[in-house]
Amino acid sequence: MTHGLTIALVLTALGIAGAQQPASPAQAPAPQPLPVKKPATDGKVWGALVYATNDAASLTGSTETAPADFADMQSRLGKVFPYQRFEIIGQHLQDVFREYESWVVPTKDLFLKVDSKGPANGGGMNLHLQFWRDQQVLVKTDTVLKADSPLFIGGPKWRQGRLVFVLILQKGR
Amino acid sequence: MKTPPEDHDLIRWLDGEMNPAERTRFAARMDADPALKAEAEAMQRISTDLRAHLPVEMPLPYADFFNSQIQVRIAQEEVLSHEPGHRTWLDWLRMPTLVAATAAVAIAGMIIWQQGAQGGSVVLSTYAPDPAVQARSFHSEEAGATVLMLDGLEDMPADKKFVTFRIKHTENDHEAATTTLYGLHDEPLLVVAKDARNQPRLLAATPRG
Amino acid sequence: MPASTAPDPGEVPDTDLVKRCQAGDTRAFDVLVNRYRNRVYAMTYHMIQNETEAWDLAQEAFIKAWRAMPGFKLDSSFYTWLYRIAHNVTYDWLRKKKIQGDGEFDDSRTEHKVAAGAEAVPHGFLAPDTALKNAELGKRINDAISKLSPEHRQVILLREIEGLQYEEIAATVPCSLGTVMSRLFYARKKLQELLKDTYENAA
Numbered sequence: 001m002t003h004g005l006t007i008a009l010v011l012t013a014l015g016i017a018g019a020q021q022p023a024s025p026a027q028a029p030a031p032q033p034l035p036v037k038k039p040a041t042d043g044k045v046w047g048a049l050v051y052a053t054n055d056a057a058s059l060t061g062s063t064e065t066a067p068a069d070f071a072d073m074q075s076r077l078g079k080v081f082p083y084q085r086f087e088i089i090g091q092h093l094q095d096v097f098r099e100y101e102s103w104v105v106p107t108k109d110l111f112l113k114v115d116s117k118g119p120a121n122g123g124g125m126n127l128h129l130q131f132w133r134d135q136q137v138l139v140k141t142d143t144v145l146k147a148d149s150p151l152f153i154g155g156p157k158w159r160q161g162r163l164v165f166v167l168i169l170q171k172g173r
Numbered sequence: 174m175k176t177p178p179e180d181h182d183l184i185r186w187l188d189g190e191m192n193p194a195e196r197t198r199f200a201a202r203m204d205a206d207p208a209l210k211a212e213a214e215a216m217q218r219i220s221t222d223l224r225a226h227l228p229v230e231m232p233l234p235y236a237d238f239f240n241s242q243i244q245v246r247i248a249q250e251e252v253l254s255h256e257p258g259h260r261t262w263l264d265w266l267r268m269p270t271l272v273a274a275t276a277a278v279a280i281a282g283m284i285i286w287q288q289g290a291q292g293g294s295v296v297l298s299t300y301a302p303d304p305a306v307q308a309r310s311f312h313s314e315e316a317g318a319t320v321l322m323l324d325g326l327e328d329m330p331a332d333k334k335f336v337t338f339r340i341k342h343t344e345n346d347h348e349a350a351t352t353t354l355y356g357l358h359d360e361p362l363l364v365v366a367k368d369a370r371n372q373p374r375l376l377a378a379t380p381r382g
Numbered sequence: 383m384p385a386s387t388a389p390d391p392g393e394v395p396d397t398d399l400v401k402r403c404q405a406g407d408t409r410a411f412d413v414l415v416n417r418y419r420n421r422v423y424a425m426t427y428h429m430i431q432n433e434t435e436a437w438d439l440a441q442e443a444f445i446k447a448w449r450a451m452p453g454f455k456l457d458s459s460f461y462t463w464l465y466r467i468a469h470n471v472t473y474d475w476l477r478k479k480k481i482q483g484d485g486e487f488d489d490s491r492t493e494h495k496v497a498a499g500a501e502a503v504p505h506g507f508l509a510p511d512t513a514l515k516n517a518e519l520g521k522r523i524n525d526a527i528s529k530l531s532p533e534h535r536q537v538i539l540l541r542e543i544e545g546l547q548y549e550e551i552a553a554t555v556p557c558s559l560g561t562v563m564s565r566l567f568y569a570r571k572k573l574q575e576l577l578k579d580t581y582e583n584a585a
Contacts, residue, residue, distance in 0.1 A: 049335070076318060077316070079313060090337030094340070094343065099234070100345050102343070103343065105338065105340065106337060106338075107336060107337050108375050109329075113237075113373065124294065135368075138306065138323060139299055139300065140241055141298065141300070141310075143294060143296050143297060144294060144295040146292075146294045149318060150318045150319070151320075151321060152320045153323065154321065156327060158329040158333065180563075180564075190547070218581075219573050219574055220570075222523060224542055226519065226524070227527070227542065230420040232423075233419045233420055233423040235437075239440070240412055240415050243411075243445060246445055247411070247448055302412075371416065
């Protein structure tokens with residue numbers, strides 16, 4: 001019953017016309033919406049999808065630029081991945097909600113689900129991350145993310161190089 | 174104090190535990206006894222409301238962390254339960270998993286210690302559902318970064334055109350279990366919803382009217 | 383029987399997954415966890431009314447199920463078997479809490495008072511002139527459930543939420559049929575008393 005109602009709401013949200021809502025089993029009035037309040041956040045993360053390559057001709061021509069605190073992106077990524085050019089395809093700065101999932105979506109094709117488990121002892125944030133490609137999860141990980149210590153996720157090969165997902169915890173508030 | 178048999182009848186009727194003959198007799202009793210009928214209706218209302226407000230399923234918070242923790246604990250228990258001289262046939266069957274689990278836990282432990290010791294971000298555990306994918310993590314002092322390398326992934330098609338966004342903020346709709354991502358002018362760009370198998374689906378949002 | 387838990391067509395049946403688990407396949411177990419975690423969580427949550435503890439107990443239930451998997455003879459559905467494990471884990475936790483003198487629940491000594499028609503005074507309810515919304519009725523119901531003793535909470539949830547027949551409830555607890563009926567009767571009368579103001583205000 002409740003499961004059916006949940007599905008019906010999702011179908012409605014997906015804009016699927018004619019979604020049938022099951023009849024409520026109780027003779028109760030329709031639920032009133034509860035007052036909206038801003039959900040608590042544990043910080044912000046910056047996520048980016050980066051194309052790493054040695055072949056300048058295969059670059060996409062993206063005009064995205066790295067934020068100030070990752071200005072040395074090229075050199076840092078170059079120390080890990082054997083490429084000379086690193087192009088930001090998409091980026092997204094996102095609040096990390098304390099009690100709900102957060103989505104970091106620099107592109108629709110490779111994105112991250114982030115669940116906060118609260119602050120970590122010794123600084124940083126306890127996170128559960130899922131790296132998704134379309135409707136397939138590539139990896140799930142429990143990670144402590146600290147400011148000044150980006151996470152580089154080496155992703156699938158593409159064109160003449162590789163896609164890398166970068167996740168950085170923003171400093172302070 | 175023992176519950177009188179009449180009270181048993183009332184709830185047996187309520188819960189459909191009576192045979193047809195008993196049901197007919199009880200219905201006649203209710204018709205003849207308005208107080209009994211009122212009590213039956215009040216109890217029925219309680220039942221209905223309980224079922225309406227106590228769902229059979231509730232969304233588990235941090236669901237994926239829940240799963241990953243179970244996997245970690247299972248792996249740990251596999252290692253701890255490995256005692257010489259107490260093996261059953263099932264242990265022999267599971268030996269490859271045991272060895273892999275032991276190695277995985279030991280290596281993970283080393284990596285966590287290394288990463289933590291260097292003060293950087295730490296990858297505590299990983300799980301790749303596709304057995305062809307290998308996940309390994311390490312800390313790069315030079316890069317000042319922690320790396321999670323995924324090998325064995327299917328290549329992205331070369332002609333792939335990536336759709337990117339300028340997202341300003343997001344909003345969660347808890348009743349509908351969706352997240353809407355809004356652009357720089359507060360226009361809805363994307364809706365993240367979960368399908369029946371809990372897989373996220375990213376859908377273009379319909380513009381506001 | 384608990385309400386239908388058949389997987390969607392096209393999904394691997396539970397029995398296949400169980401056999402793979404029994405051969406040590408933890409990925410197969412992950413699929414079973416995905417399939418039933420929301421149900422198990424709902425059950426533990428209704429029993430103990432605390433999100434964090436319910437989460438831990440749900441996890442404990444799955445871990446116990448993994449350990450017990452070699453001994454599962456597939457003589458019932460996987461969910462029925464899992465459900466019993468989760469139920470025992472939760473009930474043991476509740477009883478331990480009660481023994482430790484947590485004092486949350488009404489003692490079953492008061493049972494005879496309620497059966498004789500005495501009024502139980504609910505605490506912390508809204509003033510009579512406050513209008514109630516459906517969400518608040520839900521909260522009141524949860525509050526009322528939390529005031530039942532573990533034994534009474536157990537039978538009412540097994541009956542109303544899991545939809546078990548009396549014989550199944552008796553086998554799960556375990557207790558006699560007579561005890562099932564007495565406890566159900568008492569639990570419903572008690573809930574009626576606890577929700578009396580709520581229903582009067584909503585009228």
